[in-house]
Amino acid sequence: MHxxxxxxxxxxxxxxxxxxxxxxxxxxxxxxxxxxxxxxGSLTAIGSEVKRGAALAVQDHLQEFKALGFDLSLVSxxxxxxxxxxxxxxxxxxxxxxxxGVVGALNSSVSNVVAQVFAPTRMALISPAxxxxxxxxxxxxxxxxxxSPDSAQSVAAANYIADDLKAASVFVVSxxxxxxxxxxxxxxxxxxxxxxxVADYAxxxxxxxxxxxxxxxxxxxxxxxxxxxxxxxxxxxxxxxxAGVKAVFMGGDGLDSPSFLRxxxxxxxxxxxTTVFGPVNSFSNSLAFTAxxxxxxxxPPSGVAVYAYDATTVLLSAIKAASKGGAVPSRVQVTxxxxxxxxxxxxxxxxxxxxxxxxxxxxxxxxxxxxLMVMKFxxxxxxxxxxxxxxxxxxxx
Numbered sequence: 001m002h003x004x005x006x007x008x009x010x011x012x013x014x015x016x017x018x019x020x021x022x023x024x025x026x027x028x029x030x031x032x033x034x035x036x037x038x039x040x041g042s043l044t045a046i047g048s049e050v051k052r053g054a055a056l057a058v059q060d061h062l063q064e065f066k067a068l069g070f071d072l073s074l075v076s077x078x079x080x081x082x083x084x085x086x087x088x089x090x091x092x093x094x095x096x097x098x099x100x101g102v103v104g105a106l107n108s109s110v111s112n113v114v115a116q117v118f119a120p121t122r123m124a125l126i127s128p129a130x131x132x133x134x135x136x137x138x139x140x141x142x143x144x145x146x147x148s149p150d151s152a153q154s155v156a157a158a159n160y161i162a163d164d165l166k167a168a169s170v171f172v173v174s175x176x177x178x179x180x181x182x183x184x185x186x187x188x189x190x191x192x193x194x195x196x197x198v199a200d201y202a203x204x205x206x207x208x209x210x211x212x213x214x215x216x217x218x219x220x221x222x223x224x225x226x227x228x229x230x231x232x233x234x235x236x237x238x239x240x241x242x243a244g245v246k247a248v249f250m251g252g253d254g255l256d257s258p259s260f261l262r263x264x265x266x267x268x269x270x271x272x273x274t275t276v277f278g279p280v281n282s283f284s285n286s287l288a289f290t291a292x293x294x295x296x297x298x299x300p301p302s303g304v305a306v307y308a309y310d311a312t313t314v315l316l317s318a319i320k321a322a323s324k325g326g327a328v329p330s331r332v333q334v335t336x337x338x339x340x341x342x343x344x345x346x347x348x349x350x351x352x353x354x355x356x357x358x359x360x361x362x363x364x365x366x367x368x369x370x371x372l373m374v375m376k377f378x379x380x381x382x383x384x385x386x387x388x389x390x391x392x393x394x395x396x397x
Contacts, residue, residue: 032100051076105130122332133151135149144367145366156387205232223247250273
């Protein structure tokens with residue numbers, strides 16, 4: 001997933017979350033991991049889910065790491081959904097020699113620049129949400145992600161449009177971000193293969209959707225596909241309904257956010273979207289996580305929080321494998337250990353390491369096997385599962 005945004009450049013802000021209690025007896029070696037996500041601006045709500053999911057994973061492993069001789073802590077950096085600020089934040093993380101790995105970013109464009117900054121030192125970066133295909137085309141040994149890429153979503157969306165909606169044409173809209181452009185361009189390629197006509201292709205932003213609404217209305221296309229995030233997507237579907245456009249509205253996982261419905265209101269009814277996340281309760285072993293999340297934050301978690309939890313669990317697993325004799329591992333050692341992570345699927349809730357299933361990685365950094373869902377909001381604005389499919393990394397390239 002990629003999100004656009006970014007207010008005026010602020011000083012690099014990071015929020016330090018020290019999750020360890022006061023050490024009893026001898027203090028262990030300090031060991032830090034970090035998150036990078038928007039903690040201010042229009043995407044604060046979903047960006048905070050990355051921080052929160054990671055924090056719960058760290059909390060769950062505190063005593064384990066203390067037994068190994070480490071005082072584990074989490075530092076959370078705010079990138080404001082800005083690639084420009086993301087580069088600064090990445091350099092700040094690098095400057096803190098105690099940080100040995102990072103969970104993030106949320107936005108594909110931010111993950112791209114952060115990975116570039118980390119490349120010389122090979123500090124591990126694992127994203128719980130960035131889906132742009134190009135991120136795993138760079139031969140980066142230090143980057144990995146636990147979600148399916150845009151191409152998988154686009155194939156699922158195009159097939160649904162052709163086979164289930166049987167649409168004669170589609171109007172395709174991007175929010176002009178790396179995420180939106182990647183998602184829609186991949187969709188266009190698959191629509192062509194399926195012989196589905198594209199009525200038009202346009203870009204827009206949350207600043208003003210008036211022009212694109214007029215174009216969509218004039219096209220009379222029966223389906224509108226939107227590639228982008230919930231801030232623009234919510235405004236667009238609401239504006240379309242207000243203009244009398246009744247076309248089916250479909251999008252990607254940028255719409256898989258509680259803030260989408262807050263922005264769209266009743267216009268969200270009937271919206272269809274593909275997602276690499278999905279409802280938290282669709283994971284059979286999510287009950288303990290959901291309870292812990294509600295207790296900590298007084299609100300239910302989103303799928304992003306679940307994937308952030310698992311991404312952090314993967315990073316911590318690699319750190320444990322890389323640590324020898326109580327010594328803090330180097331950044332390169334952590335990255336090399338990431339390549340060998342192989343966490344099993346969970347069948348006994350009391351012994352689960354992950355929530356989203358088995359996790360291992362192809363050499364590209366793609367998850368070996370990931371899940372993708374087609375969802376639809378009911379008239380009561382409840383997200384309902386339409387289809388579930390498994391995505392194999394070997395089939396992506």
